[in-house]
Amino acid sequence: MNVSEDELEQRLRALFSDERLGVEAASDAAPAIVAGARRRRQRRKVLISASGAVCALAVVSGGLAVVKFQAATGTADLTASSLTVTDVSPSSSASPKDSVGAPAPGPQTQEPPASVGAPASAPRKSHAPVPPPPRSTPAKVTKGPLLTADGLGNVKLGMTEQQLTDQGLTLTPVKESAGCTYYDVAGDGVPAATAVVSGDEGVVVVKPDGAAHTPEGVGAGSAKEDVTAAYPDTATSSDGLVAPTGDGAYHFTLTDDGSVSSVDVRATNQTCAA
Incomplete structure (x- = not known):
C-alpha cells in the first residue's frame, strides 16, 4: 500500500x-x-x-x-x-521494462563481402610448348666384320696389287672399268670383300661382302639418323650417305625405308667408283 x-x-x-x-x-x-x-x-x-x-x-x-x-x-x-537504448536517469519513474527503448529492428541481411565464399581463381594453364623427350642413344651395331677408315683387315687403302699378293691374298678379277680393276679378295686375316684397285693410286675402295660395321657402331640395320648423329658432316649422295673420315669416307647404302643396308670405305678424289 x-x-x-x-x-x-x-x-x-x-x-x-x-x-x-x-x-x-x-x-x-x-x-x-x-x-x-x-x-x-x-x-x-x-x-x-x-x-x-x-x-x-x-x-x-x-x-x-x-x-x-x-x-x-x-x-x-x-x-x-x-540496437537503440533509451537514456535512463535516476529521476525517471519508469519501470525497468520501460527503460529500454523500442525493440531493435531485425538484423538486416546484406550482401557478403566479395572475399567471403568467392571461388578461388583457377590457375592459368601454361601454353608453352613442351620439349620433346630426348632421343635415346642408339644401340651400336656390331654385326659383321669391322670396317675402319683405312680399310678391312689386311686390305688397306692405297695398297698395290703386288702388296696384296705378297700377303698371301688371292685376287680374283671381276670386272674392269675406267682403268680400275674390281677384285674379289680372299685369304688369311681378310673377310670376304671386294677391292677396287687403280693402276695409279692402288686400292681406292674396300667393300665387305654382307653386313659390316664401323668403329662408331654404325652399320647394316642402323637408321639414317644414327649415321648423321655419329658423323655430323654426313652428306647425301646418289645412292645413300657419305660420311668423311680420315683420308677417305664411309659410303652408306640405304634401303627404301631409310635404314643402312651396306657400308664401304673409299679414298678421297678417286675416279673408279662414283
Missing part, C-alpha cells in the same frame, strides 16, 4: 501526541522520520533505475556478440547501431 508523505506525517504527529506513550518526542522527530523515508524511497528508485541500465547493457552486449558471431560465419552483417 502506498502512503503519501502528508498522510504519513499526520499519523506520526498523532502517534507522538498520544499521552499513553509516556515519552515526549523531540520537536524535530517527525521531519527527520519523513526525511529518512524520502531517502529510502529515492534509493529504491536509484536501484530500480540501475537494474534497468544493467538489463539494457546486457541486451547491447548480447547484440554485439551475435554480430561478431554472424560476421565470423559470413551469414549476415549487423552493426551495433541497429
Whole structure:
C-alpha cells in the first residue's frame, strides 16, 4: 500500500501526541522520520533505475556478440547501431521494462563481402610448348666384320696389287672399268670383300661382302639418323650417305625405308667408283 508523505506525517504527529506513550518526542522527530523515508524511497528508485541500465547493457552486449558471431560465419552483417537504448536517469519513474527503448529492428541481411565464399581463381594453364623427350642413344651395331677408315683387315687403302699378293691374298678379277680393276679378295686375316684397285693410286675402295660395321657402331640395320648423329658432316649422295673420315669416307647404302643396308670405305678424289 502506498502512503503519501502528508498522510504519513499526520499519523506520526498523532502517534507522538498520544499521552499513553509516556515519552515526549523531540520537536524535530517527525521531519527527520519523513526525511529518512524520502531517502529510502529515492534509493529504491536509484536501484530500480540501475537494474534497468544493467538489463539494457546486457541486451547491447548480447547484440554485439551475435554480430561478431554472424560476421565470423559470413551469414549476415549487423552493426551495433541497429540496437537503440533509451537514456535512463535516476529521476525517471519508469519501470525497468520501460527503460529500454523500442525493440531493435531485425538484423538486416546484406550482401557478403566479395572475399567471403568467392571461388578461388583457377590457375592459368601454361601454353608453352613442351620439349620433346630426348632421343635415346642408339644401340651400336656390331654385326659383321669391322670396317675402319683405312680399310678391312689386311686390305688397306692405297695398297698395290703386288702388296696384296705378297700377303698371301688371292685376287680374283671381276670386272674392269675406267682403268680400275674390281677384285674379289680372299685369304688369311681378310673377310670376304671386294677391292677396287687403280693402276695409279692402288686400292681406292674396300667393300665387305654382307653386313659390316664401323668403329662408331654404325652399320647394316642402323637408321639414317644414327649415321648423321655419329658423323655430323654426313652428306647425301646418289645412292645413300657419305660420311668423311680420315683420308677417305664411309659410303652408306640405304634401303627404301631409310635404314643402312651396306657400308664401304673409299679414298678421297678417286675416279673408279662414283
